[in-house]
Amino acid sequence: MIINQWVLFIYLWPLAEVMSDYRIAILPGDGTGREVALEASKILDTISSNTNFGFEKIDIPCGGQLYKETGQEWAEGSFELCRDEADAIFLGAIGHPGSYLPNGDLAGGSVILGMRSGLDLYANVRPVKLYEGVLHKVHGKFAQIWQPDMVDMTILRENTEGLYYSLLKRASNRAQGLPDYEIPELEFPDLKGEVAYDPRPITSFGTERLVKMGFDIAETRNGAPADGISRVSCIDKSNVTRGCQLFRRTFDKVASNYPSIKTDYGYIDAFTQWITRNPEHYDVVVTSNMFGDIATDLASILQGGMGMAGSGNIGDDHAFFEPVHGSSPKYAGMNKVNPIASINSVHMMIDWLGRKNSDQGLLDISKLIEDSVEQHLKEGKLLTYDLGGDASCSSVGDAIAANLEEKLSEL
Numbered sequence: 001m002i003i004n005q006w007v008l009f010i011y012l013w014p015l016a017e018v019m020s021d022y023r024i025a026i027l028p029g030d031g032t033g034r035e036v037a038l039e040a041s042k043i044l045d046t047i048s049s050n051t052n053f054g055f056e057k058i059d060i061p062c063g064g065q066l067y068k069e070t071g072q073e074w075a076e077g078s079f080e081l082c083r084d085e086a087d088a089i090f091l092g093a094i095g096h097p098g099s100y101l102p103n104g105d106l107a108g109g110s111v112i113l114g115m116r117s118g119l120d121l122y123a124n125v126r127p128v129k130l131y132e133g134v135l136h137k138v139h140g141k142f143a144q145i146w147q148p149d150m151v152d153m154t155i156l157r158e159n160t161e162g163l164y165y166s167l168l169k170r171a172s173n174r175a176q177g178l179p180d181y182e183i184p185e186l187e188f189p190d191l192k193g194e195v196a197y198d199p200r201p202i203t204s205f206g207t208e209r210l211v212k213m214g215f216d217i218a219e220t221r222n223g224a225p226a227d228g229i230s231r232v233s234c235i236d237k238s239n240v241t242r243g244c245q246l247f248r249r250t251f252d253k254v255a256s257n258y259p260s261i262k263t264d265y266g267y268i269d270a271f272t273q274w275i276t277r278n279p280e281h282y283d284v285v286v287t288s289n290m291f292g293d294i295a296t297d298l299a300s301i302l303q304g305g306m307g308m309a310g311s312g313n314i315g316d317d318h319a320f321f322e323p324v325h326g327s328s329p330k331y332a333g334m335n336k337v338n339p340i341a342s343i344n345s346v347h348m349m350i351d352w353l354g355r356k357n358s359d360q361g362l363l364d365i366s367k368l369i370e371d372s373v374e375q376h377l378k379e380g381k382l383l384t385y386d387l388g389g390d391a392s393c394s395s396v397g398d399a400i401a402a403n404l405e406e407k408l409s410e411l
Contacts, residue, residue, distance in 0.1 A: 022353060023056040025086035025320075027074075027111060030063035031327030032337045032393075033092025039339035039397030040090055043346045046401045047365055050408040058086060063327075064096030067107035074111055079175040082320070083119060088349050089320030091115075092342070093327040103180075105170060114175025115320055116159050117168035121313040122206060123213050124157040126296045126324065127348070128279075133377040134304040135388055142388040150225050150280040151302045156214045157292020158207065159313055162243075163200045164289050202243035202288060207250040213314070214286040215258045226280035233264035235271045235287040235295065247288055268295065275299055300324055307338025307386045310345035312352060319352050321345040335392045338384040343373055343400055364411070372403035 024044060028037035044055045058081065062074035082089050094108035101107055115121065130151035135142040160168060169181040188195055214232050223230045234251040236244035248265070255263045264281075266274060268291045275282065275295065279302050287295060300309040306325035313320050323341030331337050347369040354362030376382070382399050383389030 021054050022087040023058060023085060024349075025058045025060055025082050025089040027060045027062050027082075027089065027091045027320075029092040029094045029111070029327065030065050030096045030108060031093060031329045031332040032325075033063070033094065033323075033327050035092075035332075035335060035393050036323060036337060036339045036342035037090065037092035039393060039400075040092075040342040040346045042397050042401050043343055043369060043404065046404050047350075047408070050405055051361070051365065051411070053361065053365070062108065062111045063094050064099030064107040067101075068096060068099050073108050073174070079110075079114060079118060082115060083318065088353055089115065089318070090342075090345065090349060091320055091322040093323065093325065095327040095329070097329050103170070105167065109167070109171040110174040112322070113164075113168050113171035115318075116313050117172035118175050119315055119318040119320075120160065121315040121318060121320065122158065122160045123210050123312075123314045124159040124292060124296075125213075125217075125312045125314055125348070126155045126157070126292075126299070126309065127344070128153050128155060128296070128299045128303050128309070130303045131308075131374050131377045133380045134308065136301065136304065137386070137388070146279060146302055152225050153279065153282040153285060153299075154217055154221070155285040155287070155292060155296050155299060156210055156217070157287055157296060158202075158210045158289045160289075161201055161203060161206045162289030163198055164293075165201050166198050200241075200243055200290075202247055204246060204250045207247050208254055209316075211251050211254040211286050214284050215254060215261055218261050218284040219258075221283060224281055224283040226278075229262055229283070230260070231262040231264050231281075231283040232258075233266060233282055233285045235266050235268055235285055235291060237268050237291070239267060244288065251286065271295060272298055276302070296324065305338075305386050307341050307384065308344070309341050310343075310348055312345070312348045314352065319349070321349040321352075335394055336385060337393050338386050339393050339397045340373060340377075340400070343369065343397070347373070365408070368407045368411075369404060372400050372407060375403050376400050 026037055026041060028034040048054050060078050067073050094112045099107040130146055130148045132148045136145040166183050173181050218230050218232050234248055236247050238244040238248040300306050309324035311322055311324050323345055325341055328337055347366055350362050351366035354366055376399055382391040382396050384391050384396055
């Protein structure tokens with residue numbers, strides 16, 4: 001019954017007259033994703049209530065829990081709505097215990113992975129910035145391991161190719177109602193026993209557009225914390241794999257068009273050491289899909305953990321934004337998790353909308369969202385458990401929204 005009503009809503013919604021500047025699809029997803037999505041929505045409401053910008057929010061139920069309850073990862077027509085009607089998309093989190101598709105893929109994958117591939121969101125953009133007032137949890141205790149003025153980088157991970165290509169393609173086809181994608185059969189004559197494999201395609205086309213975005217972002221930043229030099233670092237494993245050799249050759253080709261920006265190189269295994277020992281060296285980092293998936297989760301520790309880490313999945317025409325963390329089923333319904341990653345993702349979304357539409361007003365508001373988060377953390381009065389406090393998810397969201405409201409009133 002719920003699904004039928006929702007399908008009807010999707011069908012009728014484009015016909016309705018709404019007074020808004022931007023239409024935002026909100027996909028709460030699973031577990032604590034639903035809770036942090038409320039706090040993200042609170043920021044949009046604060047902007048609408050205190051400025052001339054209006055946001056039409058379109059709530060789309062989705063995820064593994066919905067699949068368990070209805071047999072659908074999201075309602076029919078949801079992908080098309082996100083593609084054709086939404087100006088931007090926010091996703092809470094995907095993943096519900098024991099919820100898998102018959103082929104073994106995670107239920108809800110056609111949402112998060114289907115959009116990444118189906119909307120051609122080729123860059124996963126993850127800022128890594130440490131704010132004053134944030135401590136690091138090491139050995140069960142909180143301490144200032146890294147200094148706030150020494151951690152400020154942006155990592156770009158290729159988002160449509162690499163080791164996850166087959167999974168992305170399967171999810172994209174499901175989301176669009178296309179035939180199942182099957183991995184081409186390969187033979188490994190010297191291997192014994194059962195063999196499972198995932199191809200790792202890397203193309204010059206996919207790499208070039210990712211690297212170009214990295215250099216474009218570097219042009220907007222203030223350089224690396226250590227020396228102020230604008231630098232783009234290419235992280236790969238080109239001493240071993242052919243795909244990475246192509247990635248590095250393509251990086252060099254793109255870099256030649258940006259003579260004012262320095263280049264830097266590293267192998268992924270060494271990079272995981274350098275990023276923790278010398279994070280101040282890094283300004284912008286570009287890397288392949290799986291390497292970026294692992295390295296960015298590691299990098300989140302520099303900024304206080306996954307609860308602080310926002311992200312954007314960005315293409316030429318579409319984008320969706322999400323906190324880096326998962327659905328945290330064990331904390332679902334407890335109003336406990338940190339909503340700042342989601343609020344930081346909204347900050348990124350508003351910035352992206354402003355740049356895409358040449359809207360300086362939105363760019364100004366985006367900066368105020370970041371300022372509101374920074375003020376909240378510096379005051380240190382309301383912190384969630386992961387930052388050493390006991391504040392609730394909603395109380396932190398309320399406090400940051402209040403900061404934002406005050407700043408908007410001064411515009």
